[in-house]
Amino acid sequence: MSTTDQQQLPSREELQQRAVEGHPITTEEVSKIAKTEAELTDGRGPIAGGVTATAQSLKAKQEHFIEVASEVSHKPVNEVTKEDAAAVESAEARLLGHRPPKGSTAATIQSIADKNERLMSETKKES
Numbered sequence: 001m002s003t004t005d006q007q008q009l010p011s012r013e014e015l016q017q018r019a020v021e022g023h024p025i026t027t028e029e030v031s032k033i034a035k036t037e038a039e040l041t042d043g044r045g046p047i048a049g050g051v052t053a054t055a056q057s058l059k060a061k062q063e064h065f066i067e068v069a070s071e072v073s074h075k076p077v078n079e080v081t082k083e084d085a086a087a088v089e090s091a092e093a094r095l096l097g098h099r100p101p102k103g104s105t106a107a108t109i110q111s112i113a114d115k116n117e118r119l120m121s122e123t124k125k126e127s
Contacts, residue, residue, distance in 0.1 A: 009036050012054040020096055025059040058095075065091040069105055078116055085113040 010018075010033070019025060034052040038045050046052035068091040072084045089106035093099055100106040 009033065009040065009051055012051055015051065015054050015058055016097065019058045019062060025055055025062060027059070030055045030059055061091075061095040065095045067091075069109075072109055077112060078119075080109060080112045080116055082110075082113045082117060085110040 015025070030052065033055045034046050037047060037050055037052045041047060065088075068087050072080060072088055075084070085106065088109045089100060092104060092106040
């Protein structure tokens with residue numbers, strides 16, 4: 001394995017960091033990684049738990065997070081619930097590998113859901 005070949009294949013940690021920073025893992029990128037990994041293993045194919053598997057997993061997690069967040073973002077703001085916030089937080093946590101930080105998409109959705117719950121509670125008290 002030459003140094004040039006090694007430089008063409010990102011580490012699993014590099015892929016994870018790029019995904020956390022918002023870099024979308026594309027189908028083309030996964031294919032390129034798989035091809036390079038296969039070449040490096042003399043055609044034996046992707047390595048279980050290797051870079052290709054990591055790229056595929058991160059791509060799926062990104063797609064799931066985008067799907068869940070998009071679904072919630074298309075709701076009227078006053079209809080965002082704690083269940084919506086929990087779904088977004090779960091998807092974002094799976095992608096990040098840890099609980100989403102302050103300022104994250106999940107935190108923003110949670111804040112909206114909390115405000116909606118308070119407003120509904122106040123409305124019920126006034127009735």
